[in-house]
Amino acid sequence: MPHARNRNPSPTPEVTWDTGLKEMNETWKGAIACLGVAIFFVMTIGIIYWQVVDQPNKNWILRGTFSGLIWERRTRSLVIQTLTEDKTFVEIDVGNVGNPEIEVSFVRNLCWLNKTEFCYTWDSVAEVKISLEVDEETETECYSMTWTPVHCHVELKDCFSMTNVSWYGGAGVRGQTWPINDQNATTQPFTVSDLKDNPSGFGSALERYFLGSSGVAVFVSPDVPLQLGMDSRQQFCLQSLPSLERLPLQYTVCVARNVKAAHQEAAQQLSHHGRELPNLDVLWLPFWKLLAYMDSGPKVERELRTFSNRLRRHQLGEGVISLSEHSTTLLSDIDHDYLKSRKRGMTKRLTRDLPLVKLLNISITLSPFLGVDTTQFHASLVDGTEAYWLSLPSAPQGHLIPVMSRWRGRFCVKLNVTNPGAVSWFLDRVGALQAHLGMEYIMLEGGEGNLFEEQVLRPPQTLGGDNYFGLLADLATRMGDSTIVTAGTRSNHKPLFVRMTPMQSDWSPMGLKGIIPSLLHHTLLGYNFLIPDAVGGSLSGNLLTDEELFIRWLEIAAFLPVISFHTPPWIYNEDWVLNLTRAYIAKHQSDVVPLIEKYAEEWRATRSPIYRPMWWLSPSDPVTFTIDDQFLIGDEVLVAPVVEKGAVQRDIYLPDGGFQWQDSQNAQTERITLLHMPLLNPDYTHVWIIAVSAMYILR
Numbered sequence: 001m002p003h004a005r006n007r008n009p010s011p012t013p014e015v016t017w018d019t020g021l022k023e024m025n026e027t028w029k030g031a032i033a034c035l036g037v038a039i040f041f042v043m044t045i046g047i048i049y050w051q052v053v054d055q056p057n058k059n060w061i062l063r064g065t066f067s068g069l070i071w072e073r074r075t076r077s078l079v080i081q082t083l084t085e086d087k088t089f090v091e092i093d094v095g096n097v098g099n100p101e102i103e104v105s106f107v108r109n110l111c112w113l114n115k116t117e118f119c120y121t122w123d124s125v126a127e128v129k130i131s132l133e134v135d136e137e138t139e140t141e142c143y144s145m146t147w148t149p150v151h152c153h154v155e156l157k158d159c160f161s162m163t164n165v166s167w168y169g170g171a172g173v174r175g176q177t178w179p180i181n182d183q184n185a186t187t188q189p190f191t192v193s194d195l196k197d198n199p200s201g202f203g204s205a206l207e208r209y210f211l212g213s214s215g216v217a218v219f220v221s222p223d224v225p226l227q228l229g230m231d232s233r234q235q236f237c238l239q240s241l242p243s244l245e246r247l248p249l250q251y252t253v254c255v256a257r258n259v260k261a262a263h264q265e266a267a268q269q270l271s272h273h274g275r276e277l278p279n280l281d282v283l284w285l286p287f288w289k290l291l292a293y294m295d296s297g298p299k300v301e302r303e304l305r306t307f308s309n310r311l312r313r314h315q316l317g318e319g320v321i322s323l324s325e326h327s328t329t330l331l332s333d334i335d336h337d338y339l340k341s342r343k344r345g346m347t348k349r350l351t352r353d354l355p356l357v358k359l360l361n362i363s364i365t366l367s368p369f370l371g372v373d374t375t376q377f378h379a380s381l382v383d384g385t386e387a388y389w390l391s392l393p394s395a396p397q398g399h400l401i402p403v404m405s406r407w408r409g410r411f412c413v414k415l416n417v418t419n420p421g422a423v424s425w426f427l428d429r430v431g432a433l434q435a436h437l438g439m440e441y442i443m444l445e446g447g448e449g450n451l452f453e454e455q456v457l458r459p460p461q462t463l464g465g466d467n468y469f470g471l472l473a474d475l476a477t478r479m480g481d482s483t484i485v486t487a488g489t490r491s492n493h494k495p496l497f498v499r500m501t502p503m504q505s506d507w508s509p510m511g512l513k514g515i516i517p518s519l520l521h522h523t524l525l526g527y528n529f530l531i532p533d534a535v536g537g538s539l540s541g542n543l544l545t546d547e548e549l550f551i552r553w554l555e556i557a558a559f560l561p562v563i564s565f566h567t568p569p570w571i572y573n574e575d576w577v578l579n580l581t582r583a584y585i586a587k588h589q590s591d592v593v594p595l596i597e598k599y600a601e602e603w604r605a606t607r608s609p610i611y612r613p614m615w616w617l618s619p620s621d622p623v624t625f626t627i628d629d630q631f632l633i634g635d636e637v638l639v640a641p642v643v644e645k646g647a648v649q650r651d652i653y654l655p656d657g658g659f660q661w662q663d664s665q666n667a668q669t670e671r672i673t674l675l676h677m678p679l680l681n682p683d684y685t686h687v688w689i690i691a692v693s694a695m696y697i698l699r
């Protein structure tokens with residue numbers, strides 16, 4: 001309510017103070033002054049009391065049909081609760097807005113008389129506008145918040161409490177956890193980077209989307225530069241950058257019945273694009289990394305043949321042999337070398353039989369980088385096509401100068417993906433390689449990061465934030481529907497595969513224990529078509545010598561979209577390792593691929609992830625919120641692998657909800673919720689896979 005000020009127009013009566021005062025003596029004057037001071041103090045204290053103590057600690061700002069937004073004075077936070085105040089969905093600490101010394105006792109709606117909109121101005125800091133949208137059909141209520149700084153030095157920061165709420169989503173990190181509550185991250189730009197080069201950065205899969213187990217989904221506007229920081233177990237903070245344009249911090253918080261309903265609503269809101277599936281043939285064959293330190297094309301070719309003969313000799317079936325970027329370059333230059341040697345009349349030993357390479361299924365690796373020492377780069381400078389590379393003008397109207405960076409230890413320039421000429425040059429190169437090598441799959445590395453921001457240069461408007469990656473993902477889709485990229489951001493509707501970050505070869509959360517959290521993180525954000533890291537981890541580049549870790553990793557990998565290998569199983573010189581490898585490859589092909597194909601269709605239609613966390617079946621059961629060593633494939637199969645070194649048994653949590661669980665090994669059905677089972681023979685031959693056999697019948 002605005003103040004109604006009483007302006008009394010009646011004339012003030014004439015008072016003749018003069019005469020009376022003259023007759024008062026000094027004692028009286030003193031007494032009256034004291035009284036005046038006393039009254040003043042009492043009034044001041046009264047006002048302070050009324051302002052601070054007597055004011056309610058919280059006041060309702062907006063009310064929906066089941067939830068409402070509250071201002072909590074003492075914690076300086078916005079809280080979304082049920083109207084009955086028996087459940088808190090989310091608590092947003094906005095205490096960093098403005099001067100923490102100034103107490104904001106009561107926030108009064110400046111858009112008054114409007115029940116769905118709230119406006120307020122924090123003195124000389126920011127204006128906030130919150131609007132409420134109620135969707136009765138899906139039973140969700142969304143609060144859209146826009147904080148606009150009132151001058152250009154203001155940095156806005158809103159923090160979401162992680163107390164009592166398990167949070168998921170956001171960005172991948174090295175040592176991913178599920179939920180993300182235990183992660184730490186210093187405040188940094190919310191963009192994808194290559195975790196290999198930047199271990200403390202955000203990587204691989206990243207979306208401006210957070211999901212809380214209380215049934216809350218948060219999406220941040222895609223257009224504003226954003227920073228994110230995480231304080232382990234306490235809160236994560238969204239932060240804007242001070243800017244001349246006074247860019248707002250804008251996000252929407254939706255609350256729903258439970259975490260699954262909130263995610264399903266978010267999936268609808270997050271992307272309006274039609275979804276396309278990549279070529280699912282990729283799922284059938286395991287990937288084998290060609291490991292050899294080669295220095296020439298013919299050597300790569302020879303290694304390829306040797307390797308494929310070995311796969312055959314060990315009866316490991318068909319497979320895709322993947323070449324690193326270095327080997328790809330060597331192999332593609334083979335013609336070049338061959339012609340040169342012929343001219344010099346050298347040996348016939350180099351006789352090419354690339355047709356043999358064509359018979360193999362190979363995957364090659366490309367990147368948008370080009371070495372500054374290559375003839376192609378020099379040629380482009382001579383041709384005047386330097387705008388093919390990310391460049392900056394030397395002066396406001398000056399020449400473009402390509403920006404140099406490092407990639408895999410070499411000085412390089414990076415393809416200007418906004419330049420149509422450069423894009424068709426790249427695609428022509430891919431076409432030429434296709435004709436030459438007949439590769440099945442292409443891995444496109446190096447799209448992460450922002451070349452300009454890394455070098456503290458101001459990027460052109462089209463290439464701010466993660467835009468480079470988005471444009472490169474478009475280029476990747478033009479190369480075919482079985483291209484593999486190394487990150488995912490705003491690209492989950494595109495027909496691409498995403499390679500997961502390389503992991504350490506150990507049992508830690510950076511290694512084996514990180515696989516399931518990372519899988520769930522990717523699929524929650526819509527990246528279902530994953531190429532996981534190689535069995536045993538490939539971060540160090542060394543072969544894994546620990547058989548137990550190899551087998552445990554294989555037991556998980558068999559249930560992932562693709563099995564990939566870095567360490568070949570024959571190095572262990574043990575028949576049973578090879579036998580198991582064959583068995584799991586067969587199991588993947590017979591049981592897992594058909595399931596993925598089935599749920600890929602469901603993903604396309606409804607956006608439900610293929611790989612699901614345990615709360616998918618039982619979204620109100622708090623135990624399921626923190627389970628990070630089990631996952632579901634669709635609503636059918638529960639996978640609970642062993643992730644502890646030396647363990648031969650584990651507990652399995654079977655969510656309640658009227659499901660009947662069937663053990664796939666012995667067809668016994670279970671109704672209990674916690675299985676404590678001895679895990680079969682100690683030769684690591686089994687993983688528990690349990691099917692929900694009667695889910696629909698029991699309803």
Ligand SMILES: *[C@@H]1O[C@H](CO)[C@@H](O)[C@H](O)[C@H]1NC(C)=O
Pocket residue numbers: 113114115116117
């Ligand atoms: C409240 O504000 C919104 C947005 O400006 C407007 O669409 C709506 O009609 C307003 N409602 C009332 C009751 O004035």
Ligand SMILES: *[C@@H]1O[C@H](CO)[C@@H](O)[C@H](O)[C@H]1NC(C)=O
Pocket residue numbers: 088163164
């Ligand atoms: C967390 O939950 C506990 C128990 O339900 C409750 O006592 C506590 O106040 C909650 N903490 C917050 C910050 O909501």
Ligand SMILES: *[C@@H]1O[C@H](CO)[C@@H](O)[C@H](O)[C@H]1NC(C)=O
Pocket residue numbers: 182183184232
């Ligand atoms: C995060 O930081 C806190 C305090 O600095 C520390 O206690 C905790 O172990 C860290 N967590 C992780 C996962 O690094």
Ligand SMILES: *[C@@H]1O[C@H](CO)[C@@H](O)[C@H](O)[C@H]1NC(C)=O
Pocket residue numbers: 281318319359360361
């Ligand atoms: C290559 O893959 C296809 C299936 O994608 C398969 O039919 C073919 O036999 C494979 N060839 C080799 C040499 O592995």
Ligand SMILES: *[C@@H]1O[C@H](CO)[C@@H](O)[C@H](O)[C@H]1NC(C)=O
Pocket residue numbers: 387388389390391392416418419420460463
């Ligand atoms: C990329 O190419 C376009 C078109 O030639 C050019 O206008 C632009 O300046 C280039 N961008 C960068 C960052 O080099």
Ligand SMILES: *[C@@H]1O[C@H](CO)[C@@H](O)[C@H](O)[C@H]1NC(C)=O
Pocket residue numbers: 575576579
């Ligand atoms: C591996 O499999 C072969 C054939 O299936 C079998 O003869 C052999 O005993 C197995 N070896 C081990 C160690 O299990």
